[in-house]
Amino acid sequence: MNTNLKRISIGLSALGLLSLVACQSMEQGTGQKASANLEPRSGSQTKGEVIFVWQGSDVLINGKFSGLKPNAEQGFHVHEKGDCSAPDAMSAGGHFNPETKAHGMPNSGMNHAGDLPNIKSDANGNATYTAKLHDFAVNTGPTGIVGRSVVIHRDPDDYKSQPAGNSGPRIACGLIK
Incomplete structure (x- = not known):
């Protein structure tokens, strides 16, 4: 019976290791894509399209x-809710x-994932825009941006003022899907 318990224990250990490897691999992307079409808000004429590729x-x-x-x-940010219905995108x-x-400054480790x-x-x-970041995922998980929104602000982000960089009114908003 002791031998059978050892086999079960080894089997469970291997299963635990396999589960850990599977969880780690979920933090990596293999080309998943999401996009957003931004529409004007706060009386602006600003619009655009953004594509995210993991x-x-x-x-x-x-x-x-x-x-x-x-x-x-x-300023340009991913916002927590996928709702652009308000005229001011609040x-x-x-x-x-x-x-x-x-x-804070994107990719600094001291910043919101949406900065x-x-x-x-x-x-x-x-404007054309290109960036490479690593603080979020292209999925619907806890660090995922799918189902959230992306917002353009009127003013530049100063990357230091709390809580949002003093970037002014929201002039365009789009749902990430």
Whole structure:
């Protein structure tokens, strides 16, 4: 009987190790994609499209925007709620922050998961956007952004003011799906 208990124990240990490896692999992406179409809010003309692609532990973000303030920077964040219904986009809630960290510079380790680099517009108020971040996943899990919203703010994020970088009113919002 002692031999049978050892076999059961070894089997359970192997199963536990296999479960641990499976959980770790869920933190890695293999090309999962999500996108959002941003529509104007707060009386702006700002709109755009953003695509998120999960590759390994990084998420590649690409976007195209128009109707921005020319030659300027605008704050850009993933927000906690997938609701852009309010005229001022306040229905999107605060920044996505599953680890309850302070607001800060993206990829610094001292930031909300939803803190993204600012958008930089050209002389015509248009912008293309590319960033690579690792604080969130492209899924619906606890660190996932699918079902949340992405918001453009009128002013640049200063990456230090709490709780949201002093980036002003929300001028565009889109549901991430």
